[in-house]
Amino acid sequence: MAKVSPSILAADFANLERDIHKVSGAAMLHVDVMDGHFVPNISIGVPVVESIRKCTDMFLDVHLMISHPKQYAEQFCKAGADLVCFHLEAEDDVQETIGLIRSCGKKAAVSIKPQTPVEAVYPFVKDLDMVLVMTVEPGFGGQKFMPDMLDKVKALRAYAQNVNPALDIEVDGGINFETAPQAAAAGANVLVAGSCVFGAEEPGKVVEAFTAL
Numbered sequence: 001m002a003k004v005s006p007s008i009l010a011a012d013f014a015n016l017e018r019d020i021h022k023v024s025g026a027a028m029l030h031v032d033v034m035d036g037h038f039v040p041n042i043s044i045g046v047p048v049v050e051s052i053r054k055c056t057d058m059f060l061d062v063h064l065m066i067s068h069p070k071q072y073a074e075q076f077c078k079a080g081a082d083l084v085c086f087h088l089e090a091e092d093d094v095q096e097t098i099g100l101i102r103s104c105g106k107k108a109a110v111s112i113k114p115q116t117p118v119e120a121v122y123p124f125v126k127d128l129d130m131v132l133v134m135t136v137e138p139g140f141g142g143q144k145f146m147p148d149m150l151d152k153v154k155a156l157r158a159y160a161q162n163v164n165p166a167l168d169i170e171v172d173g174g175i176n177f178e179t180a181p182q183a184a185a186a187g188a189n190v191l192v193a194g195s196c197v198f199g200a201e202e203p204g205k206v207v208e209a210f211t212a213l
């Protein structure tokens, strides 16, 4: 069974509550925070996370695509995130930022961009709840899955077997009916999907299908 984390980046922001309820059967809800600096796009911030928290009990998987995540992580925890994921490339104080998120009583995750070798995250794996292996360049939904990222997922799953066997491995970007099974076979157990879920006639059915992988 996979955990599915529908990305609200592909939802209708004018009808966010309605769209969130369409995917309430998913294990998590993926909330993409972009600052126009770490990535060349701007999405949403703390006030929207607070509002989402008020309209759903879903587990909020908050993906910070921002510079200086240590400076903002606590605000997202207080806004209602259940897990805060930040980019390895965006932070010099990785261990400290993990500790900060944990001290707020939340789960901590680190994400790596496609050009970042998977080995760069190994020193932190024992202290993390999840690693997010980006399968597109972060910044925009609707991009094509990068199949080369599957080798990173396989290597990370093998590495985690010894040091943190409960580690969640999430993939994000271009996940659809063709690529979701490939990612799951490589060892990913958390699937982020935006356009494939919210672009479907029945988003809940897509969530069910991916959960069964």
Ligand SMILES: O=C(CO)[C@H](O)[C@H](O)COP(=O)(O)O
Binding pocket: 007, 009, 010, 030, 032, 063, 136, 137, 138, 139, 140, 141, 142, 143, 172, 173, 174, 175, 192, 193, 194, 195, 196
């Ligand atoms: O983090 C993201 C982009 O940076 C999105 O979550 C991701 O791209 C999902 O969108 P899609 O499923 O449409 O590819």
